[in-house]
Structure formats: structure tokens, C-alpha cells
Amino acid sequence: MSWAGFAAVFAAFFLTHSIPVRPGVKSRLTAAFGARGFGVGYSILSLAMLTLLIWSAGEAPYVQLWPQMSWQRHVTHLGMLTVCLLLALSIARPNPFSFGGSGNDRYDPTRPGITRWTRHPILAALALWAGVHLVPNGDLAHVILFGVLGLFAIAGRGLIDRRKRRVLGEARWRALDDLRRAGPRLHVPGSWPWLILRVVIGLGAFLGLLWAHPYVIGVSAI
Template sequence: MTWAGFAAVFTLFFVSHSIPVRPGIKSWFTAWIGARGFGIGYSALSLAMLTLLIWSAGEAPHVQLWPQLGWHRHAAHMGMLAVCLILALSIGRPNPFSFGGAHDECFDPTRPGIVRWTRHPILLALAIWAGVHLLPNGDLAHVLLFGVLGSFALAGRRLIDHRKRQALGAGRWSALDTARKAAPRVHSPRSWPALVSRLLIGLGLFVFLLHVHATVIGVAAL
């Protein structure tokens, strides 16, 4: 694959992520297939485009910037364990501040869970994923890939904050955020079994990714 082809896939990746979530287009899709259908479809599209982008980085011309050292993979493993746990603790739980949540009307700012630490746990997971993958992938194409995606995740927080303020109303958003920050950083969960289940799911996801990395990405993680 040429650099032009890699750039074309990168452009297609961002177009496929930005156009469907524009308010008018998202409303049309939501009315057609429902909010749940849109969420499933958008997630599937995002995963497919991310897989294509990672593959294209591996096919781009190889320009080495730094060598891979032994500790790079260990750091990536620890980072990915954190990513999997963050995802398991955040997806499908109430979070009116960001995406990936569910039943946001049930959000309790006095017991915000992982949202106490960050309004955007999924974007944090994406930023960590990108950061730890920079270490063992020191060629130019992968540095561009993970550097841009990590920066995109960090910059996306402000954009989502802006959209959520508009959707909730500035007063409501600020009140929820103030209450969230006032909550204890660590508090007892509503359900210990649910917390343990989520942690086990996160660990299971980590083990699963270790084993399928070679098949899906083409490079063994171990």
C-alpha cells in the first residue's frame, strides 16, 4: 500500500465517524432503526473501520523511527488490561456526560462510579490504547496511526462536552458535573455482584484480545 492509499483509508475512517453522528443525520437514522439500532450499527462500523485502518498501517511503507524493546510489550499489556477494565466498568452504565452509556436518566451523581474519575471513560480507554501501542510500534505509519487516534480521543472530550451541554441545558449539565465532582472518588457500589461481574468481563476481554490479536491484526500480542 502506498502512502496515498494509507491517507485515503485514514480520511475514510474520520468521515465514517463524523458524518453519522451529525445531529440531522443521526436523528434520521434513529427514527429509521431506533436508538439501539443506531448504536449497534455505528459501533459495528467503527470497529470495522478501525480494523481496516490498523491493517492499512501494517501495509504502508515501513520507515522505522525507533526499535521495539522487550519492556515495550509488557507496558502495552498492562495498559491494555487497564483499557479492558475501564471499558467493562463504563459501557452500558448511566453516564449523561458522554457516549457508551445506557439509562442516563438513572445516573446518580452521588454514586457516579468511574464517571467520578472522568466524564469520558471510553475516550480515556481509547487514548490509553493508542498511547501504549505507540511504544512497540515505532515505524512512521503506526506512529501516525496511534498518535492521531490518541490526540483525537483527547480532543473529542471538548466536542462531546459541548454537545451534551446543549442537549441537557447548561444549568443541568453544570449541576450534574458539580455533584459528580463532590462525590467520593471511591464509594461502595450499588451492587457488589454487578461490580465483580464487570471486572471479570474486563479480564475476560483482555485474555480474549491477547489470543485473537494475531488472527485479527496479524501480529502476535504475546
């Protein structure tokens, strides 16, 4: 694949990932397919585009910037374990500050959970995913890939903050955020079984990614 082809795939990736932050487009798709249909369809599209983008980086011209060493993979393994646990603890949980929240009317800012550490845990996980994959992938195409995606996730926090301020109203958003910041960093969970289940899911996802990596990406993660 040429650099132009790699750039074209990148452009298509960003185009599809702009859908959630374009209210007009999202509302039309939601009206046509329903909220659940849109969520499932967009998730499949996002994963497909990410897979295509990663594949295209592997097919782009190889230009080495630094060599791969064995210790780098251990850094990536530890980082990916953190990513999987972070996603397992944040997906489909009440979070009025970011995307992906479920049952936001039940959000209790005095018991903020993972949002006490960051308003955007999913974006934090994406940024960490990109960062730890930069370490063992020292060729130019992968540095561009993971560097841009990491910056995209970091910059997305500000974009979503501005959108949520408009949706909730500045006073409401600020009040919730102040209560969140004042909440405890750690507190007794509302349900220990659900917490344990989410941790188990995160660990299972990490092991599943290790197993699937050579089949999906074409390179062993071990």
C-alpha cells in the same frame, strides 16, 4: 499500500466516526433502523473501519523511528489490561456527560462511580489504548495511526462537552458536574455481583485480545 491509500483509509475512518456528532444524520438513521439497530450497526461499522485502518498502517511503507524492545510489550500489556477494565466498568452505565451512556435518568452524581475520575471513561480508554500501542510500534505509519487516534480521543472530550451542554442546558450540566466532582472517588457499589461480573468481563476481554491478536492483526501480542 501507498501513503495516499493510507490517507484515504484515514479519511474514511474519520468520516464514518463523525456520524454520532452529526444530529441530522444520526436522527435519520435512527428513524430508519431504530435506536438499537443504529447502535448495533454503528458498532459493527466502527470496528470494521478500525480494523481496516490498523491493517492499512501495517501495509503502508515502513519507516522506522525507533526499534522494538521486549520491555515495550509489557507496558502495552499492562495498559491494555487497564483499558479492558475501564471499558468493562463504563460501557452501558448511566453517564449523561458522554456518549454510550445507558439509563442516564438513573445517574446519581453523588455516587458517580467511574465518572468521578473522568466524564469520558470510554474516550479515556481509547486514548490510553492508542498511547500504549505507540510504545512498541516505532514505525512512521503506526506513529501516525496511534498518535492521531490518541489526539482524536483527547480532543473529543471537549467536543462532546459542548454538545452535552447544549442538550442538557448550561445550568443543568454545570450542576451535575459540580455534584460529580464533589462525590466520593470510591464508594460501595450498588451491586457487588454486577461489579464482579464487569471485572470478569474485562479480564476475559483482555485474555481474548491476547489470543485473537495474531489472527486479527497478524502479529502476536505476546
